[in-house]
Amino acid sequence: MDTQLIEEVIHDEQIEIDVRNAQRDLIILKYMAWRLRSILYQLDQAEKQGSEQPLPRQVQERCGRNHRIVIYRQQELLQLRSFAFVGFISKRKGVLQPEVVEAIKQTDQKLVAELVHAPSILSYSSLELPGGDWCNLVVLADSGAKMHIKHSETHIHAAHHLAHDYYKWIRLHNGTMPEGLDPVEMRLLSTKYYTFHPDQQRPSLRERTYGTRQVKEIKTRASQ
Template identity: 35%
Template sequence: MYQMLQYSLPVQVQEIHALEKNNVLKGRTDLIVLRHMARQLRLTLLTIDGASDAVFPLRYQLTERHTSLHRMLFYRPAQLFGEETLSFVGFVSGRQPAIDLDLSAELLQADQQMLTKLTHIPGLLAYSSLELQPGRWYNLVVMQSFEVKSDLKKIDMHQHAAYQLGPRAYDWIRIHSGIFPGGLAKNTPQLIKTRHYAFTATLKNFQLYEAVY
């Protein structure tokens, strides 16, 4: 799936190497991490008791190698056992070297509020976040279809985090869109496109580059 790449070039940049930050294509590497996260979702699912009085979302937390923290939320776990194709969005972010305590607290609050509101989105199945190294977060959102993305974007807290907090807290973000053919059981994620954001004070807060696979 990586043999043929086509790139759409936004006005801000002519090529990915012109980005001030996040100027290397990392689709293959990121996909390895996202596949690992999907595998952990699947393994955790197999340990869940089918209690009828379960409160959703189901919340789990693992400590992986090198004390990496892995949080998982299951909104509709029963729908993750099938073999139909599922959609996913993977967010990879690099924090700025130093952000103040108030901004960190605001980010945490926004994150908690948004995760609660996601419960009301029917096609959202699971959310996973892994701090692979300090300040380097991977987030995986598993959905029934990409139509769910429009519902996610309508959440006020998502808009606040994306447009107000993000440029102040992150150096860069990569957003991958793709599918799981055969569901999590097959665990063979395929990328469809990637958007690279480099936050800067000189070009309207960010530069953008998009790769279509």
């Protein structure tokens, strides 16, 4: 078997692995959307029509796992209209310094508080996974709202100063919710795969976009 053929086989296997991982992640994100919708329908009339922001909720999932949900725009979330979403699933490093863990926790709390002032951020959910890792789901009024998070000083600080010491890898999904919070209709549009290496500060990055029948690899490079 020649070298080119071996590389093609490895490449095809990587695509299959990426697709399977993305499909599993989407199942988790759909569950989180379902839980968010359930909580919205349980709000009393005053909460549904009120202007109090945010509305934090804590749900105890199976095996004692935590599910934190922060609702920023309850009236918009109840509308049957198209939303965008960002899904963040990660794996922590095996050995972590306590100060790094605390810094990540404080950063997450700060970001949740900051998002109150972003009118296109509708909700922010964090689900504890088996093993102590977390999955985040951010529901957005439109895809342009992602730029508010990306340009947040808190987000930039976490990405450039904390992520390398905390994460082994990150899968960052972008998708659409064409029927509002109906989880059945959630679709992935693209995924960025970040892998952190001990010998380099910046993670490597692969990005894939999803069509109706295939997955297309966009790039493989060291992230900027």
